[in-house]
Amino acid sequence: MSKNGEGGGRRLAVLGSTGSIGRQALEVVERHPSRLEVVALTAHSNLELLREQALRHRPLLLGVTGEEAGRRAQQELAGLGAEVLTGREALEAAASLPQADLVLNAVVGSAGLEATLAALGAGKRLALANKESLVAGGPLVLEALKRGGELIPVDSEHSAVFQCLRGEDPGEVESIILTASGGPFYGRSREELKGVGVNEALAHPTWKMGRKISVDSATLMNKGLEVIEAHFLFGLPYERIEVVAHPQSVIHSMVRFRDGAVMAQLSLPDMRLPISYALSFPERWEPAWRRTDLSGLGGLTFGELDRETFVCLDLAYRAGEAGGSAPAVLNAANEAAVASFLEGRIGFTDIGDIVKAVLERHRPAPLSGLRDVREAEREAAERTAVLIGKR
Ligand SMILES: NC(=O)c1ccc[n+]([C@@H]2O[C@H](COP(=O)([O-])OP(=O)(O)OC[C@H]3O[C@@H](n4cnc5c(N)ncnc54)[C@H](OP(=O)(O)O)[C@@H]3O)[C@@H](O)[C@H]2O)c1
Secondary structure: OOOOOOOOOEEEEEEEHHHHHHHHHHHHHHHOOOOEEEEEEEEEEOHHHHHHHHHHHHOOOOEOOOHHHHHHHHHHOOOOOOOOEEEHHHHHHHHHOOOOOEEEEEOOOOOHHHHHHHHHHHOOOEOOOOOHHHHHHHHHHHHHHHOEEEEOOOHHHHHHHHHHHOOOHHHHHEEEEEEEEOOOOOOOHHHHHOOOOHHHHHOOOOOOHHHHHHHHHHHHHHHHHHHHHHHHHOOOOOOHEEEOOOOOOOOOEEEEEOOEEEEEEEOOOOOHHHHHHHHHHOOOOOOOOOOOOOHHHHOOOOEOOOOOOHHHHHHHHHHHHHHHOOHHHHHHHHHHHHHHHHHHOOOOOHHHHHHHHHHHHOOOOOOOHHHHHHHHHHHHHHHHHHHOOOO
């Protein structure tokens, strides 16, 4: 296959290629060398891995967004035959690269929003793992989508819903049911959560993921962000987005139809399947990553989530319903609080308490552009920093 697309395969830009999703996406590419070819890769800090990936995949463009890594990038990524760009523009350039047919946004945090908008603005098919860009800037993303581009979800829950909705009339959907493993602290009381450490929070029972999303899964903020993501992706009001605990993470989510039927998508917990589906859509490529042996599964169970102990889920519903800048504020406060927790500066239960306090002081305003998102985030980050300082 040639980088100018003459070989007929899909040319892919991977934003955040050094992360958990990015690395798994490159495994998918390596499994389908005649179908997928990498034309751009970006990283934030990990130049060593980016260099290794570039040697393997020979992209046209390498982007480095981190300041410190950016200073070393030209030298350390020399001789690879790729153009090297640094700073925020690098992400947008990779997202809108003319030689890319398909863009995977696997950046962590709302720093991914500009790239989401740039990819859609350039009319690309965007495989979106970066849920924070939909949470922070959902209305802007929907506006961009009206003008062009295409959005395919990568998050396993949204991929499941997307698959269940294929060929269905959206008017016949009663609700979406997002499943939640419950995270490592499922069933614990608030008292039991007070002293939990970083390593315990990172030890997810069913998924191996990046650090930020692992903490979000432990607080249930991840499920909250996914509720907001589902609202924007599938256009349903919040009261028609349900969540249910499902500790085995085999049913990735469901759709309830108005005749009472509930459709589910099942597979073993392995992100390479939803990544692969987002890259192969509307096709399905074999071989399967892991076959789901139903008789070996034992049982599938469901339960309620404890929304009083895990306050973040309700905070997300509240922010989503308030709309406008509120979800951006929720997300920014959460990003700052999680970073502080990971640095050992605040406790686990402080995350939800701080996000709640920041959200309560915010007066939601409509978002008319990226600048409004960044302004709301700046205000939220300042308030969060003050509250963190008081802990
Ligand atoms: N991991 C999962 O299983 C999973 C499942 C569903 C959804 N997601 C979503 O996918 C996204 C990525 O998650 P992850 O677990 O793969 O995260 P991760 O392992 O922390 O990787 C994040 C990637 O983004 C880069 N990055 C970090 N900060 C950045 C910034 N400010 N600007 C641009 N790039 C930056 C990192 O570069 P360096 O490594 O070079 O620093 C890395 O390539 C998140 O939105 C997450 O919610 C993840």
